[in-house]
Amino acid sequence: MIVRILGEGQYDVDDGALERLNELDSAVEAAVEAGDEAALSAALGALHDAVRSGGSAHAADSLDESDLILPPAGATVDEVRELLGDDGLIPG
Template identity: 75%
Template sequence: MIVRILGEGQLDVPDSALDRLNELDAAVEAAVESSDEAAFATALTALLEGVREVGAAHPADALDESDMILPPADATIDEVRAMLGDDGLIPG
């Protein structure tokens, strides 16, 4: 799957990483729901680092649509709240 981190670009992430990324996403969602700024910052950092760890750079000249779009590292809790879907940031 292709994951875009806003402001950074796209990464090719293997489907096998989805379970772990969903765990990290759940922590972001819980922090947003409780309006816990400190937990939110930690959880968002962990999620983005997790995606960067398992992902490989998608070719910059490719015009492929992203399967998922994640907020930038400096996103606010309100910005992420607006991006959250029923399944969090990462569906599944």
């Protein structure tokens, strides 16, 4: 799957990483629900790190559509809240 981190780029991530990404997504959701900017920053950082370490950079000149889109580092609770769907940032 192709995961885009806004402001950074796209990564090719194996579908096997989805369970771990969902766990980290739950922490992002909890931080947003609590309105906790510090917890959001930590959870989002962990989610980004998992994408980077579990994937490889997708070709920058590729026009492939992203399967998942994550907010950028430094995103606020309100900004992330706008991106959250019923299943969080990562469906499933």
